[in-house]
Amino acid sequence: MLEGGPAPIAPAAGSRRHALVPVPTPRTPPAPAVGDLWLAAHFPRLPLDALLPGNGRERAAAVTDPDDSRGVVVACNERASRQGIAPGMALQAALARVPGLRVESRCPAAETALLDRLGRWALQFTPVVSLEPPGAVLAEVRGSLDLFGGAMALLRRSLAGLSANGLVASLAMAPTPRAALWLARAELAMTVTRADALPGLASRLPLACLHWPEGTVATLAALGIRSVADLLRLPRAGFATRFGPRLLDELDEGLGRRPAPRRRHVVPERFDERLELPGAVETAAALEPALERGLVRLEDFLRQRASGIHLLRVDFLHRGHAPTRLSLPLARMAADASGLRVLLGERLARCRLEAPAVAVRMRSGVLLPLVIRDAGLFERGRSADPDSTARLLDLLRARLGHDAVFCVLPVPEHRPERAFRIAEPGGAAGLPMSWPAVRPARPLWMLAEPQPLDGWDGTFVTGPERIETGWWDGHDVRRDYYVAVSRAGVRLWIFRERPPGQGWFLHGVFG
Amino acid sequence: MNGVAELLRHPALWRGGDAVAPDTIPTGFRALDACLPGGGWPLATLIELLVPAAGVGEVRLLLPALRRLTTAAGAEPRWVAWLAPPHLPYAPALADAGLDPARMLVVRPRAGSDRLWAMEQALRSGACAAVLGWAGGADDRVLRRLKLAAEEGGTPAFLLRPVAHRSEGSPAALRVVLAARDFGLDVEILKSRGGAPARVERLPIH
Numbered sequence: 163m164l165e166g167g168p169a170p171i172a173p174a175a176g177s178r179r180h181a182l183v184p185v186p187t188p189r190t191p192p193a194p195a196v197g198d199l200w201l202a203a204h205f206p207r208l209p210l211d212a213l214l215p216g217n218g219r220e221r222a223a224a225v226t227d228p229d230d231s232r233g234v235v236v237a238c239n240e241r242a243s244r245q246g247i248a249p250g251m252a253l254q255a256a257l258a259r260v261p262g263l264r265v266e267s268r269c270p271a272a273e274t275a276l277l278d279r280l281g282r283w284a285l286q287f288t289p290v291v292s293l294e295p296p297g298a299v300l301a302e303v304r305g306s307l308d309l310f311g312g313a314m315a316l317l318r319r320s321l322a323g324l325s326a327n328g329l330v331a332s333l334a335m336a337p338t339p340r341a342a343l344w345l346a347r348a349e350l351a352m353t354v355t356r357a358d359a360l361p362g363l364a365s366r367l368p369l370a371c372l373h374w375p376e377g378t379v380a381t382l383a384a385l386g387i388r389s390v391a392d393l394l395r396l397p398r399a400g401f402a403t404r405f406g407p408r409l410l411d412e413l414d415e416g417l418g419r420r421p422a423p424r425r426r427h428v429v430p431e432r433f434d435e436r437l438e439l440p441g442a443v444e445t446a447a448a449l450e451p452a453l454e455r456g457l458v459r460l461e462d463f464l465r466q467r468a469s470g471i472h473l474l475r476v477d478f479l480h481r482g483h484a485p486t487r488l489s490l491p492l493a494r495m496a497a498d499a500s501g502l503r504v505l506l507g508e509r510l511a512r513c514r515l516e517a518p519a520v521a522v523r524m525r526s527g528v529l530l531p532l533v534i535r536d537a538g539l540f541e542r543g544r545s546a547d548p549d550s551t552a553r554l555l556d557l558l559r560a561r562l563g564h565d566a567v568f569c570v571l572p573v574p575e576h577r578p579e580r581a582f583r584i585a586e587p588g589g590a591a592g593l594p595m596s597w598p599a600v601r602p603a604r605p606l607w608m609l610a611e612p613q614p615l616d617g618w619d620g621t622f623v624t625g626p627e628r629i630e631t632g633w634w635d636g637h638d639v640r641r642d643y644y645v646a647v648s649r650a651g652v653r654l655w656i657f658r659e660r661p662p663g664q665g666w667f668l669h670g671v672f673g
Numbered sequence: 674m675n676g677v678a679e680l681l682r683h684p685a686l687w688r689g690g691d692a693v694a695p696d697t698i699p700t701g702f703r704a705l706d707a708c709l710p711g712g713g714w715p716l717a718t719l720i721e722l723l724v725p726a727a728g729v730g731e732v733r734l735l736l737p738a739l740r741r742l743t744t745a746a747g748a749e750p751r752w753v754a755w756l757a758p759p760h761l762p763y764a765p766a767l768a769d770a771g772l773d774p775a776r777m778l779v780v781r782p783r784a785g786s787d788r789l790w791a792m793e794q795a796l797r798s799g800a801c802a803a804v805l806g807w808a809g810g811a812d813d814r815v816l817r818r819l820k821l822a823a824e825e826g827g828t829p830a831f832l833l834r835p836v837a838h839r840s841e842g843s844p845a846a847l848r849v850v851l852a853a854r855d856f857g858l859d860v861e862i863l864k865s866r867g868g869a870p871a872r873v874e875r876l877p878i879h
Contacts, residue, residue, distance in 0.1 A: 551801075554794060558795070566780060567780050570774055572767075573764075581763075582763060582764035585775070604765045607727075647853070650853070671760060672728065
């Protein structure tokens with residue numbers, strides 16, 4: 163394949179001789195996507211910046227990939243690189259060079275979160291922002307150039323903003339997103355405005371900037387290919403056969419010969435409104451008109467988006483005092499003001515303002531699409547409506563507190579005081595898989611602690627049922643349980659420790 | 674005698690007892706059903722159970738009805754709210770009794786005044802198959818509100834109170850006094866709408 167057929171990757175005169183090659187060169191290098199200009203910001207140190215934000219001056223630090231059994235440094239800070247550590251170096255070698263090296267395992271979740279924040283940051287320049295995981299952000303900035311005083315000014319401004327946040331970035335601009343990425347990864351801080359100038363730069367783009375699989379890069383290197391320019395000289399058909407059409411498409415996308423639609427980075431929408439109060443307000447009742455206004459706006463907001471919320475936050479802002487915060491988690495998705503009004507009223511009645519409020523801020527959680535359920539024709543009134551249960555749960559908890567409402571689930575365990583747990587109501591089946599079908603009766607009421615019975619003189623009904631051991635977790639028991647009836651006729655579950663001598667204890671009531 | 678029976682079957686004859694006989698659910702005890710108008714616990718109203726001490730068998734008396742109310746054939750199990758119970762309901766015993774513990778909503782308000790409020794909300798919501806509430810003194814107005822809420826939500830309200838309140842007036846549709854005797858339960862019907870006072874002795878509750 164190296165014997166350079168006359169159909170190089172770059173379209174050249176004569177390439178059309180091979181009319182039957184399976185992967186034809188796009189005929190017209192069309193629409194270098196009319197006037198698009200993409201800014202790429204590549205963050206080579208993102209794994210480190212995600213873990214140690216702003217930290218990294220005082221001590222040499224490096225991040226490794228725990229999934230990589232070879233233990234290779236993925237990123238390191240300036241101090242470490244001054245001491246001779248570089249990404250790609252074996253961890254053992256790095257530690258040998260800098261014994262005091264701080265080593266962290268990379269955290270993909272933190273990296274994703276940081277990249278997401280960077281995406282939001284880029285939204286200040288343009289609404290068209292796209293993320294390129296794991297470590298780059300792309301923004302289409304052609305329309306914003308005038309606003310920010312030209313490409314150079316925009317680059318300077320972006321770099322200043324990023325380094326003020328302690329981030330290391332390399333920026334570049336190109337007419338296609340992929341070419342901008344290549345330039346940024348190659349640390350060629352340049353602005354290329356015309357697509358036809360890109361092939362001329364290809365010799366300055368090393369293969370590494372393509373982020374292709376290691377095996378592919380190694381094979382290409384073994385063939386003597388060092389740069390993108392070398393790649394472009396290869397015959398298209400042979401390249402596609404050997405390395406797959408996807409990589410060829412990438413090259414075409416980079417050079418603007420093939421459109422490359424990108425997914426827009428969209429920041430999730432939320433309701434967030436500040437409601438001014440007529441003056442400093444001290445009582446909850448006086449807040450009601452403002453809250454009502456906010457709820458009506460929230461309802462409109464949700465209706466326009468056919469959405470509901472699972473969380474409402476209300477902050478009362480004071481002068482010279484930290485805000486009083488109310489958070490209203492909802493068991494059922496809410497989309498209208500009426501339900502929220504009742505819940506908020508209950509919470510407000512229990513809440514004390516620490517100082518007079520001057521304003522209210524009302525914020526929603528993430529918006530969720532509303533599911534509209536048809537009401538069954540014959541299901542009315544009595545049928546179990548999951549919404550009514552959730553509404554009741556919200557209402558009770560708003561006034562009584564979250565922990566005052568719960569359910570008790572059985573746990574397969576022989577010691578009675580450990581055979582249950584407090585749980586969230588309405589979970590899955592309350593019965594564990596291994597539930598005994600038949601066994602001695604258990605009382606409906608369980609006392610929090612066994613109570614000593616002084617001078618027991620009731621009647622025994624059944625017993626004894628011996629329940630013992632539990633040495634493995636330090637709560638060993640040895641007891642003989644009896645069902646008994648007290649003088650007042652109450653059926654009790656009582657026990658005697660073994661060996662006998664400590665008297666009787668009341669543990670449950672049959673109710 | 675025969676003539677009277679025939680007369681009573683006449684379609685033009687309107688009998689008070691039939692008209693007010695409410696929707697009911699069998700109690701699970703034949704002797705008790707026989708004494709209750711409609712043959713069981715009335716649904717969608719207030720039922721007052723007066724007990725000498727917590728634990729004489731008041732919950733065991735209700736278990737068959739609760740089982741029937743929560744598990745309709747082919748439907749999801751329904752909820753039962755337990756408001757301010759004297760102790761923690763014991764999950765293994767609930768499961769043994771055929772109730773789904775995950776559907777037993779236990780509510781333990783700190784303040785006494787919140788008990789009846791919570792009970793009213795649970796009744797009015799219509800979310801529960803039954804509501805069990807424990808309360809001490811409650812004035813007539815509060816009981817009337819509970820009864821209205823039960824009617825509105827279509828939910829039976831079982832209110833458990835000390836027997837000391839037996840001489841107070843009550844709007845409940847059914848009032849019974851419970852007493853333990855010989856491993857069984859005596860049920861005295863003080864008042865039942867559409868029925869007559871009666872007494873059932875030694876109900877075999879288990």
